[in-house]
Amino acid sequence: MRTLLVTPSYFPIVGGSEILTRILANRLSNIGIKTDIMTYNMDKKWEPRWKAETVKEGSIKLIKVPALNLFGSANPLFSTLRMNVLPRPDFIKAFADYHIIHFVGEADLSLPLLACFVKRPKLMQCVGIFRYGGIYNYYKYQRRYLGTIFRRYFPNLADIFVASSSEEKELLSELGVDEDKILLLPLGVDVETFIPAEEKRIENLILFVGRIDRIKGLHVLIESLQHIRIPVQVAVIGPRWDEAYVREIEKRSVTISKERKHKVTFLGPMDQENLVPWYQKAAVLVCPYLYETHSNVVREAIACGTPVISTGSHMSNTCSDGIILTSRNPERLAETIENLLKNKGTRERCGKEGRGYAENSLSWNSIIKELVVIYERMLGD
Numbered sequence: 001m002r003t004l005l006v007t008p009s010y011f012p013i014v015g016g017s018e019i020l021t022r023i024l025a026n027r028l029s030n031i032g033i034k035t036d037i038m039t040y041n042m043d044k045k046w047e048p049r050w051k052a053e054t055v056k057e058g059s060i061k062l063i064k065v066p067a068l069n070l071f072g073s074a075n076p077l078f079s080t081l082r083m084n085v086l087p088r089p090d091f092i093k094a095f096a097d098y099h100i101i102h103f104v105g106e107a108d109l110s111l112p113l114l115a116c117f118v119k120r121p122k123l124m125q126c127v128g129i130f131r132y133g134g135i136y137n138y139y140k141y142q143r144r145y146l147g148t149i150f151r152r153y154f155p156n157l158a159d160i161f162v163a164s165s166s167e168e169k170e171l172l173s174e175l176g177v178d179e180d181k182i183l184l185l186p187l188g189v190d191v192e193t194f195i196p197a198e199e200k201r202i203e204n205l206i207l208f209v210g211r212i213d214r215i216k217g218l219h220v221l222i223e224s225l226q227h228i229r230i231p232v233q234v235a236v237i238g239p240r241w242d243e244a245y246v247r248e249i250e251k252r253s254v255t256i257s258k259e260r261k262h263k264v265t266f267l268g269p270m271d272q273e274n275l276v277p278w279y280q281k282a283a284v285l286v287c288p289y290l291y292e293t294h295s296n297v298v299r300e301a302i303a304c305g306t307p308v309i310s311t312g313s314h315m316s317n318t319c320s321d322g323i324i325l326t327s328r329n330p331e332r333l334a335e336t337i338e339n340l341l342k343n344k345g346t347r348e349r350c351g352k353e354g355r356g357y358a359e360n361s362l363s364w365n366s367i368i369k370e371l372v373v374i375y376e377r378m379l380g381d
Contacts, residue, residue, distance in 0.1 A: 194299075
């Protein structure tokens with residue numbers, strides 16, 4: 001079996017879909033399934049090069065597709081068809097070498113759309129279907145007249161759609177995808193790498209991990225600090241994404257640090273090896289997302305036994321998952337953080353529940369096995 005993972009952006013661009021693509025490629029390759037990756041040839045999102053390249057990443061071939069961004073930020077194709085760039089059409093030729101075409105992410109649909117007539121089994125793994133943002137909110141509420149068009153072509157981009165939660169499955173159904181085409185497959189976490197180390201915990205250390213972009217809600221966390229009465233340290237880990245927003249956050253953080261009650265430290269982006277100790281040291285991970293349910297960092301934190309405060313949703317409706325939900329209101333967020341920091345017993349209980357959920361439901365070994373079963377079913381059909 002030969003599988004091609006297709007994602008619009010890849011490293012050095014770092015985000016949830018890029019990390020997921022690399023994990024899937026390595027895990028599938030490790031169990032003997034020949035897996036390669038196709039992506040646009042770009043180092044910064046939506047600034048592609050008109051040059052085809054093929055490079056090796058270990059045993060994985062990375063096919064970089066040439067493309068053009070003809071419209072810049074005012075792109076009419078994005079509002080209608082969810083296309084940020086236009087690829088050179090001959091990218092389709094590479095599909096002939098693979099048995100399964102696995103699209104990762106739905107933020108950009110240019111490659112799936114232009115490959116819609118390719119006769120290969122196709123899977124679309126959705127990673128950004130949210131009730132209050134992304135394509136669901138856009139086509140369901142903001143642009144309903146475009147939603148009619150979107151619901152006609154979107155369900156035909158793949159034979160199988162993969163959702164990571166029952167809520168995502170429901171939203172995909174509302175976007176026109178037949179329920180029989182939607183399969184549930186949680187996103188996993190490496191429970192051998194992300195492990196607890198309770199002896200490293202630092203009291204009142206708050207951790208934020210993610211790109212510094214408005215949708216990640218870091219400003220909500222920073223504003224909440226003025227309502228927290230006990231002194232805290234805040235460690236911010238992640239790449240600078242929106243420079244104007246970063247400067248806004250840094251300015252506010254300097255003011256807070258000068259008051260000498262709380263301290264905010266920006267540590268920049270980190271690789272997995274350096275990130276694990278911070279999960280292990282943090283008393284709590286705070287995810288004040290504006291429109292995101294849960295991300296890689298949530299799974300990584302709970303695998304490390306770190307309780308999570310999130311403005312998103314629970315990953316499990318059937319058991320405790322180590323996540324405490326709150327609103328995006330800075331005062332309410334501050335109250336939730338302070339209550340958790342003051343109650344060590346609650347933190348320890350949430351940490352154990354999260355670790356247990358990660359071990360039982362989110363290990364990559366079990367999830368990759370389920371994915372291979374889906375592939376085999378598609379090839380059988």
